[in-house]
Amino acid sequence: MILAKISKGNIPEFLKRLMASYEVVAPVEKEGKFAFSPVSDPAKVRLDYDTTILPPKQFLYPPEEKLMEFKRDGSAGKETIDTTKRVLFGLHPCDIWGIQILDWVFDGKFPDPYYRARKDNTLIVGLNCTSPRNEYCFCQSMGTYTVDKGYDIMLMEEGDNYMVHIKTDAGNQVIRKSSDLFTEVSAEDTNILSKDLVDKKMKAKFKRKLDTRNISELLDFTYGSPVWKEFGDRCLSCGACSYVCPDCYCFNVKDKLDLSLQNGERARTWDCCLYIDFARCAGGHNFRKDKATRLKMRFFHKEKSFVDDYGRPACVGCGRCIKACPAKIDLTEIFAKLRGV
Numbered sequence: 001m002i003l004a005k006i007s008k009g010n011i012p013e014f015l016k017r018l019m020a021s022y023e024v025v026a027p028v029e030k031e032g033k034f035a036f037s038p039v040s041d042p043a044k045v046r047l048d049y050d051t052t053i054l055p056p057k058q059f060l061y062p063p064e065e066k067l068m069e070f071k072r073d074g075s076a077g078k079e080t081i082d083t084t085k086r087v088l089f090g091l092h093p094c095d096i097w098g099i100q101i102l103d104w105v106f107d108g109k110f111p112d113p114y115y116r117a118r119k120d121n122t123l124i125v126g127l128n129c130t131s132p133r134n135e136y137c138f139c140q141s142m143g144t145y146t147v148d149k150g151y152d153i154m155l156m157e158e159g160d161n162y163m164v165h166i167k168t169d170a171g172n173q174v175i176r177k178s179s180d181l182f183t184e185v186s187a188e189d190t191n192i193l194s195k196d197l198v199d200k201k202m203k204a205k206f207k208r209k210l211d212t213r214n215i216s217e218l219l220d221f222t223y224g225s226p227v228w229k230e231f232g233d234r235c236l237s238c239g240a241c242s243y244v245c246p247d248c249y250c251f252n253v254k255d256k257l258d259l260s261l262q263n264g265e266r267a268r269t270w271d272c273c274l275y276i277d278f279a280r281c282a283g284g285h286n287f288r289k290d291k292a293t294r295l296k297m298r299f300f301h302k303e304k305s306f307v308d309d310y311g312r313p314a315c316v317g318c319g320r321c322i323k324a325c326p327a328k329i330d331l332t333e334i335f336a337k338l339r340g341v
């Protein structure tokens with residue numbers, strides 16, 4: 001582990017230097033909300049953001065992407081792989097966890113070259129949390145309020161400075177190139193970073209909680225619970241919860257031809273298990289035509305199948321889905337009711 005320190009005043013200059021070699025994506029304010037956006041003016045980057053509307057997954061797995069071009073005569077298609085050199089700057093630990101979970105999926109049984117190419121060309125600069133960022137966070141329940149891998153550099157706020165934990169060679173290289181902006185740290189500085197201290201401070205502050213004990217088994221036992229209908233009836237099937245989730249990854253693939261009907265392209269777009277036609281198959285039969293079944297499916301996938309397959313839920317407790325839901329559906333409330341709390 002290598003540690004350094006940078007004053008907050010030097011961050012815009014650091015960003016400017018990164019921008020010479022990378023597309024830098026960082027949180028900026030847009031109409032009173034925050035969004036990860038390619039940076040054109042480092043002074044507009046807001047490291048004091050609470051959360052962003054969409055998670056940073058959109059820069060590794062975009063909402064819509066062209067996978068390949070093809071010709072109707074059957075000649076070989078051309079793959080379109082994005083190899084833009086990019087820095088994702090200022091990610092909170094939950095979003096870094098979110099990307100690690102996507103890695104498991106996209107590097108899994110069917111490795112995805114589109115995701116992998118973007119990830120290989122991405123440098124991740126994290127920003128730690130010392131308290132819940134807003135009323136919706138429950139990352140403490142999900143064990144994602146700190147992170148010890150999945151990033152190249154971590155910034156840890158300390159008064160007028162950021163302590164800098166350099167995790168990888170790639171991170172070390174970019175810091176070395178701007179070494180005049182960084183200073184060495186003292187033994188006293190390193191004490192401040194004690195994980196136990198951060199843990200103690202953080203745990204005391206969370207109001208929103210999700211009890212994850214035996215969560216996979218809980219879902220087995222509550223398969224027929226009226227709670228699913230109660231919340232399903234309120235759902236508008238709008239898909240907002242999936243779109244803002246760092247760990248929803250279902251997609252659709254569509255081919256389309258141009259007007260000559262000779263050339264086409266294949267595109268992948270985000271999909272959502274709450275949409276009415278998500279489980280409609282050839283012949284028109286819909287396996288999940290009522291809203292309660294679709295809502296149940298979302299949580300069975302995230303908190304049961306994913307736990308059974310990967311050992312943890314596909315949720316990092318960022319709270320974005322709770323904030324975004326127009327029907328005020330809150331998964332922490334659903335799980336409390338399933339437990340009868």
Ligand code: SF4
Binds near residue numbers: 246318
């Ligand atoms: S399910 Fe909700 S709280 Fe959990 S990671 Fe997705 S958006 Fe965040």
Ligand code: SF4
Binds near residue numbers: 237238324325326328
């Ligand atoms: S955001 Fe709310 S209303 Fe929309 S699909 Fe999700 S649970 Fe249903």
